[in-house]
Amino acid sequence: MVEPGPTPTDPGETPTTPEDHVRRAIARLLLLAGVGCAVAGALLLTVLAPPGTLTAGVRPAAGSVAVVTTPGLLELSGPAATVRASAEDGRDVFVGVTTARDARAWLGEAARTEVTGVAGDLDEPLARTGAQGSGAAADPRAADVWLASADGPGSAELTWDTTSDEALDAAGGAVAVVTTDGTAAAPQQVELTWRLTGDAARHPVAVPLAAGGAVLAVLGAVGLLLHRRRPARGSRPPARPARQETR
Amino acid sequence: MRPPRTTRARATTPAAARATTRAAALAACAAVLVLPACAELPAVTAPAAAAGERTALVVQPAQAARIAEAATAALGAAGDPAATDLDALAARVTGPELDLRRAAATVAAAGVAPPAAGADDLDAISSVLPRQDGWPRWFLTVTEPGEDSKPSVVVLRSPSAREPYRVWGTPSLLPGASLPTTGAPADGAAVVGPDEDTNLPMSPRAVAERYADVLLHGDDSEFADRFTADAYRSSVVSSAQEQTGALEAAGGSLTQERDLLDDSVVAVRTRDGGALVVAGYRSSVTARGPAGGRPGTLQDVAAALAGRDGDVTSVTTVLEEVVVFAVPPGDGQVSAVAVQSGPVSVEAS
Numbered sequence: 093m094v095e096p097g098p099t100p101t102d103p104g105e106t107p108t109t110p111e112d113h114v115r116r117a118i119a120r121l122l123l124l125a126g127v128g129c130a131v132a133g134a135l136l137l138t139v140l141a142p143p144g145t146l147t148a149g150v151r152p153a154a155g156s157v158a159v160v161t162t163p164g165l166l167e168l169s170g171p172a173a174t175v176r177a178s179a180e181d182g183r184d185v186f187v188g189v190t191t192a193r194d195a196r197a198w199l200g201e202a203a204r205t206e207v208t209g210v211a212g213d214l215d216e217p218l219a220r221t222g223a224q225g226s227g228a229a230a231d232p233r234a235a236d237v238w239l240a241s242a243d244g245p246g247s248a249e250l251t252w253d254t255t256s257d258e259a260l261d262a263a264g265g266a267v268a269v270v271t272t273d274g275t276a277a278a279p280q281q282v283e284l285t286w287r288l289t290g291d292a293a294r295h296p297v298a299v300p301l302a303a304g305g306a307v308l309a310v311l312g313a314v315g316l317l318l319h320r321r322r323p324a325r326g327s328r329p330p331a332r333p334a335r336q337e338t339r
Numbered sequence: 340m341r342p343p344r345t346t347r348a349r350a351t352t353p354a355a356a357r358a359t360t361r362a363a364a365l366a367a368c369a370a371v372l373v374l375p376a377c378a379e380l381p382a383v384t385a386p387a388a389a390a391g392e393r394t395a396l397v398v399q400p401a402q403a404a405r406i407a408e409a410a411t412a413a414l415g416a417a418g419d420p421a422a423t424d425l426d427a428l429a430a431r432v433t434g435p436e437l438d439l440r441r442a443a444a445t446v447a448a449a450g451v452a453p454p455a456a457g458a459d460d461l462d463a464i465s466s467v468l469p470r471q472d473g474w475p476r477w478f479l480t481v482t483e484p485g486e487d488s489k490p491s492v493v494v495l496r497s498p499s500a501r502e503p504y505r506v507w508g509t510p511s512l513l514p515g516a517s518l519p520t521t522g523a524p525a526d527g528a529a530v531v532g533p534d535e536d537t538n539l540p541m542s543p544r545a546v547a548e549r550y551a552d553v554l555l556h557g558d559d560s561e562f563a564d565r566f567t568a569d570a571y572r573s574s575v576v577s578s579a580q581e582q583t584g585a586l587e588a589a590g591g592s593l594t595q596e597r598d599l600l601d602d603s604v605v606a607v608r609t610r611d612g613g614a615l616v617v618a619g620y621r622s623s624v625t626a627r628g629p630a631g632g633r634p635g636t637l638q639d640v641a642a643a644l645a646g647r648d649g650d651v652t653s654v655t656t657v658l659e660e661v662v663v664f665a666v667p668p669g670d671g672q673v674s675a676v677a678v679q680s681g682p683v684s685v686e687a688s
Contacts, residue, residue, distance in 0.1 A: 146380070162383065169381045192386075193395060197474065197500035209383045217380060230501040236406050237500055239399060259525065263395035265386030291379070 115319045123312025126305045133302025136295045142214045142288060148207075150282040153223035156205040157275060159282050163192040163265035165207060167254040170287035177270045177279040178247035185248040185279045186232045186271050188241035192264030198237050199269070202229035205278065219284065228275040239266065247279075393527075394470040397478055398504075400524040403466045406495060406504045407480050411462070414506065420447035433496065433505035435600070435619050435659040438683040442644060449643035454681050464490070467615065469607050470527040474499045477507070477605050479617070481518065492518065492663050492677045494617055508619065508661030510679035513570050518676055519609040519665040528607035531614045535606075539614055540565065540670045543606035544599075547618035550662065550675060551597040554622075564672070571662075571678040582626060590629030597622040600659075612668035617661065625655040637687060644685035651687040659683050 146169060152159050159177075166173040166189070177185045190198065203225045212218040233243065239260075242250040252266065260266050270282050398406065413431030417423040420443040429437060443453035463480035477496045484490050489511040495504040512518070521528040536542040541549065549562035550572075557563070557576035566572070583593040603619035628635060634650040641656060642648035663677035 164383045164385045167386075168383060191395065193472065194500060200500075210380055212380070214380060234503055235501050236398070236402070236409075236497060236503045239402055259396055259399055259527075261386045262393055286381075288381075290381075 112319050116316060119312045119315025119319060121312070122308050122315060126308025126310070126312055129301050129305025130309055131305070133298050133300075133305055136298035137302060141294055141298070144288060145285055146210070146214060146217055146288050147283055147285040148210045148217045148219040150205065150207055150219045150221060150284065152205040152278040152280065152282065153203075153221065155203050155226070156223060156278045157202050157228055158199060158204040158269055158271040159278050160195055160199065160204050160206050160270075161268045161284070162206055162208045163267055165209065165284070166252055166266055166268060167256075168210065168286050170289045171255070172251050172253050172287065173268075174249065174251045174283075174285040175268045175270060176247070176249045176281075176283045176285070178281040179272060179279040180281070182246040183272045183276065183279075184243055184245055186241065186243040186269075186273075187248045187250040188232055188238040188269045189250065189252045189266050190237045190239055190269060191260060192267050194237040194263065195267045195269055198232070198235055199225070199229055201225045202227055202274075204229075207284065210284075214288070229271065230274045232269065232271055232274050394472055394529075396468045396525075396527045397471050397476040398468060400466065400468065403468060403478060403480065403524065404463060407463050407493070410493075410495065410504070410506050420444045420453050423447075431503065431505050434507035434603075435661050435679065435683075436506045436508050438659050439679070439681045442681065442683045446640050446643040451639045451643045454640065463493075466524045467521045467607060468524050468527045469530045469605075471530045475602070476504075477617075478504075479615075482509075489514075492617075494661065508617070508679050510661045510663050510677035512677045513675065516569070516665075516674065516676035518663070519611065519613060519615055521607060521609050521615060528609075528615075531606040531608050531616075533604045533606070538612050538668050539666055540673065541666075543614060543616040543618075543664075543666070544604050546616050546664050546666055546673050547599055547604050547620075547662075550618070550664065550673070551599065551620060555595055555597055567672045567674045569675045571675060571680070579624075582624075586626055586628070590632065592627050594625045594627075595622065606666075609665075614664075614666040616664040616666055618664070620660040620662070622658045622660065623655055624658070625653065628652045637685070640682065641685045641687070644682060645687040647687055653688045655686045656682050657684045657686075 150159055161175075175187050175189075177187055179185050203223070206222050206224060207219050208222055209220040210217045211220050232238070232241070240250060240252060242248045250268070252268065254266070268284075271278055410431045413428060417428045417432075417440060420440070423440065423444045425437075425441055425444060428440060432440060446453040462483055464483055465481045467479040467481075469476070469478060475496060475498045477494060480493045480495070482491045482493055491509045491511050493506060494508040494510075496507045497504040531539075531543055533544040534542045536545070549560075550566060553560040553563050553566055554572060554575050557580065579593065579595060586593050597620050600619035600621055604616065606614045606616040609615055628651075632652065634652050636642075637645055637648050637651055637654065639648075641654065645651075645654070658680055660678065660680040662675050662679075665674045665676045667673070
């Protein structure tokens with residue numbers, strides 16, 4: 093019986109060097125970082141994406157007979173802004189959009205709450221407001237200053253397309269006015285909603301993160317393929333025993 | 340004995356890989372947790388000032404169409420003069436138009452066919468939208484031909500931001516006349532002040548006052564040649580001459596007065612540099628029979644407005660008129676292009 097002896101080294105195989113280990117470590121790092129970035133980017137684009145709409149609630153100041161938005165607020169984001177208002181006591185609610193110039197003329201010195209912007213963060217936006225004026229306005233339904241309007245018992249909703257218009261800009265831009273009959277207290281629940289677009293609609297680094305992560309992952313995978321670990325000499329499977337011949 | 344380098348490398352690589360994995364995982368988690376918080380709220384951007392800082396239109400074209408619809412609805416509800424709710428009509432009608440429709444309602448209530456009223460359907464084929472700040476404001480719409488087969492120029496006015504536009508007058512185009520071209524509705528038209536005569540033969544107020552003089556004095560007016568001949572001028576002058584001749588021949592008399600209605604003169608610049616002027620008048624014509632003469636009778640419409648029809652020796656008819664003028668640039672003749680006229684009251688004794 094012949095004992096199997098050590099198999100001679102394959103003449104075409106180069107031995108594993110320390111540099112190979114470093115390269116493989118770098119490739120692993122690239123792969124892991126790439127996968128991490130790609131996953132992070134994908135999450136930011138999906139489940140962790142900012143909300144699709146932005147809704148800010150407005151509480152009219154005591155004594156206000158109207159809520160009015162500052163010029164430019166309706167164009168905060170997206171192609172349209174929706175104004176919803178409701179009165180707890182079921183009174184008729186009026187929502188109108190007019191030019192800033194005509195809103196000033198219609199309001200005169202009337203007590204109003206002006207919405208000047210939105211603060212906080214995307215998940216919990218807060219309307220910035222200020223109170224001005226004193227006294228009453230007039231029934232808005234009698235006026236012809238409205239570019240669009242909606243009214244109804246207890247609540248009203250109006251969606252305004254915020255397309256830029258030179259004629260509107262010449263009059264100071266479009267603003268929304270919310271009131272009841274112009275003399276009683278303004279509706280207590282007023283909401284402004286925009287559809288988020290641009291940087292507000294998705295995180296600005298989400299796409300670069302996902303794309304960059306994918307590139308890194310591919311580079312890492314390629315690196316690992318090019319520098320595959322070769323089996324160590326001592327770990328080769330034993331050679332098939334030589335056939336013993338008996339004469 | 341020092342282990343082979345390959346053996347040492349194999350011993351350290353798993354630790355480095357684990358460290359790398361941990362670092363990458365931590366970085367990814369940190370990015371996922373931190374980056375969403377970096378998304379910012381959009382900021383309010385004030386509308387850019389319009390190029391050239393042009394004065395804004397009194398109403399946007401779509402707004403003008405909606406106002407015309409509301410006025411049409413009010414006028415449509417008052418289609419039958421005998422059943423007109425004058426209070427409801429006053430919500431959308433004012434000035435000479437309201438006075439003329441009140442008179443028509445009075446005449447109809449007496450069982451007499453009233454004079455033709457102005458346009459009821461304000462389906463606009465064009466609008467003239469002045470560029471103007473502040474109030475009072477006005478604008479014009481030109482409607483399809485109505486019952487009289489003539490397009491009407493509907494004058495709408497709003498005294499304040501809290502009050503609606505109301506139909507102030509609906510003069511119809513005179514035969515052969517056409518309105519001067521103004522800017523497209525979306526472009527608007529520059530307002531010409533009542534006393535402004537830049538590049539005009541006379542100011543809008545002078546146009547209105549001098550045309551009134553021409554209507555009173557005919558060709559004897561010193562301003563007769565400053566205006567082109569028109570059908571309304573011809574009919575008013577010839578009618579007055581005939582009545583005057585008849586009354587004077589019988590020993591009676593005919594006297595006329597014509598005054599501009601308050602704040603009735605408005606104007607915009609036309610595309611050729613001239614102006615489109617609107618003016619309103621209240622005129623009174625008093626016919627007196629000869630002293631001691633036989634009392635006469637009134638025609639149906641006058642009798643309905645006067646509330647009597649016989650034993651009349653003196654009659655004063657008050658009319659209201661709305662006239663639209665085309666004023667050329669430079670020094671040409673002014674033309675009356677659209678007119679509305681009718682009696683609003685009659686006093687008889």
